[in-house]
Amino acid sequence: MKKMQILTNGLVKENPVLRLVLGTCPTLAVTTLAFNGLGMGVAATFVLVCSNIAISALRSVIPDKVRLPAYITVIATFVSIVQMLVKAFVPDLDKALGVFLPLIVVNCIILGRAEMFASKNKVFDSALDGLGMGLGFTLTLVLMGSIREIIGAGTWFGMAVPGLSEIDHFTFMTTPAGGFFTFGCLMALVVFIEIKTNNRKKRSIGCEGCPNAAGCKGGCE
Numbered sequence: 035m036k037k038m039q040i041l042t043n044g045l046v047k048e049n050p051v052l053r054l055v056l057g058t059c060p061t062l063a064v065t066t067l068a069f070n071g072l073g074m075g076v077a078a079t080f081v082l083v084c085s086n087i088a089i090s091a092l093r094s095v096i097p098d099k100v101r102l103p104a105y106i107t108v109i110a111t112f113v114s115i116v117q118m119l120v121k122a123f124v125p126d127l128d129k130a131l132g133v134f135l136p137l138i139v140v141n142c143i144i145l146g147r148a149e150m151f152a153s154k155n156k157v158f159d160s161a162l163d164g165l166g167m168g169l170g171f172t173l174t175l176v177l178m179g180s181i182r183e184i185i186g187a188g189t190w191f192g193m194a195v196p197g198l199s200e201i202d203h204f205t206f207m208t209t210p211a212g213g214f215f216t217f218g219c220l221m222a223l224v225v226f227i228e229i230k231t232n233n234r235k236k237r238s239i240g241c242e243g244c245p246n247a248a249g250c251k252g253g254c255e
Contacts, residue, residue, distance in 0.1 A: 040162045044170035051174040052224045056142040060134045061175060062213040068191050071179030073127040075172025077116045077135060079165065082144055084112045086152040086164035093153045105148045106139065113138045143171060178216050182207045 050056045057078075064070045088108050089096075096104045117135055120128045128135065138144065147167055152160040184190050186207030188198035206212045 037159070037162060040159055041166040044163070044166035044168070045173065046170070046224065046227075048167075049170045049174060049224070050143040050146075050167050051171060052221050054143075054146075055221075056146060057171060058217075060137070060141065061178065062210065062217060063134055064131055065175055065178040065182055065213060065216075066186070066208050067130070067183050068176055068179035070127070070130045071175030071177075072172065073120070073124065074131055074134065075168070075175045077120065077131075078138055078141060078144065078171055079168025080116055081109060081112045081138055081141075082147060082164035082168040082171075083161055084164075085109045085144060085148060086160040087157055088112075089148045089152040090155060090157045090160035096153075101153065102145075102149070105145060105153075109144055109148065110139045143167060174220070178213070178220065181216050182212055186212065 044050060046053075048054060051058070051061050060074055060078075064074045085105075085108050089105055092104075092108075113136060116138070117128075120131075120135060147163060151163045155163070180190060184195055184198065185204050187205075188195055188201070188203050207216065
């Protein structure tokens with residue numbers, strides 16, 4: 035049961051985009067089309083799984099003082115592999131994703147899972163965590179891309195949607211503002227579902243990042 039929980043955490047409960055609000059930049063930038071979202075999600079999932087496995091396997095070897103540079107080096111290796119594969123086999127996707135494909139190296143989701151999970155858990159669990167988070171990321175990107183593409187262009191994965199391709203489209207959805215609007219609506223929907231199912235959890239950032247922590251001494255808690 036624990037293995038299944040690790041795998042499914044990233045789908046809704048700890049969805050990296052809608053709950054942890056990580057990877058927002060590529061999420062908003064590439065989801066003008068569902069195909070772009072799928073491509074970015076699959077690429078990030080591959081990097082997540084492979085980097086989690088490698089970092090978990092090497093966690094006892096990597097010195098603590100250089101762990102972050104080591105993690106980034108491992109992640110960059112797999113991103114380079116993905117980038118070469120995409121350039122070779124899906125050049126149109128490579129052009130569509132542009133700079134956001136190599137920028138997977140500094141994606142907060144991947145580095146965050148390396149630091150918070152892979153460096154502290156076994157290889158198989160780390161692989162499951164990477165797969166679950168990657169699936170959650172991919173599903174979110176495809177959902178956002180589908181909404182924006184269908185409403186904004188009347189197509190889905192490049193195919194005309196019956197009844198929508200002949201009418202005027204709400205092109206606002208294909209703009210950056212439309213991305214923010216869709217993102218906000220999906221986040222609100224997840225919160226609504228949590229409240230209705232009594233799964234809403236109180237989240238606190240703590241006192242560490244508060245500029246008034248020294249004077250307050252936790253009194254606001």
